[in-house]
Amino acid sequence: MTRHKKVARCAAVVTATALLLGVAGMAMAEENHGDQDVDVNVGITELADGGVLAMSVAGTATALTEDGSTPTVRQFKGTLPTVTVTDTRAADEIPAGAGWYVLGTSSDFAGAAGQPAISASHLGWQPQIIDGGASGQVAEGDQVDTVMDSGPVAVGLVDQELLALAIDSSAIASEGQWTASADLFLRTPATVAPGSYTAKLTLSLFE
DSSP states (O other): OOTTOEEEEEOOOOOOOOOOOOOTTOOOOSSOOOOOOOOOOOOOOOOTTOOOEEEEESOSOOOOEEOSOOSSEEEEEEEOOOEEEEEOOOGGGSOTTOOEEEEEEEOOBEETTSOOOBOGGGEEEEEEEEEOOTTOOEEEOOOBBOTTSOSOSOBSTTSOEEEEEESOHHHHGGGOEEEEEEEEEEEEETTOOOSOEEOOEEEEEEO
């Protein structure tokens, strides 16, 4: 893998709009005087510029709710929206020895009412592969614990941490698509100031 080569970076805002169309005074037919089918055809040509390696995320927000707190540590849990990596490239379009990987990093949690920020070191995750393809060559990253825990070198999602990776892009490109997610957990001291907090978790796809 060549980490310095960035293939895709995803930051998306999804807006849904509904438009209702009505026609006043339209009378309903009381008797059907015949039906006619219409065939709908489409011709889809091969991509002229070849395939791409890309990432999409099934949502732009997630909420953490309190679960598993103790008298000294408050814990809040949630789930990362599903991350999908798609590769539509032919084998000869993939650099030799290339592999892809998805990394995540979080900002600090800012208080909505001016309360002190909660460092990103308090946010951890447990990555999970949802669909790693038939070959099973897509692997999940290790659990990243928080500053409130002991053990791992990685402390919170302060730096770019691994969500999922494939060692050999060309070996699995024919599978086309893979999905992953992560259990999120925020652990703070029991003395944390009450209120609403927001952080931005950035996901990036590299090859």
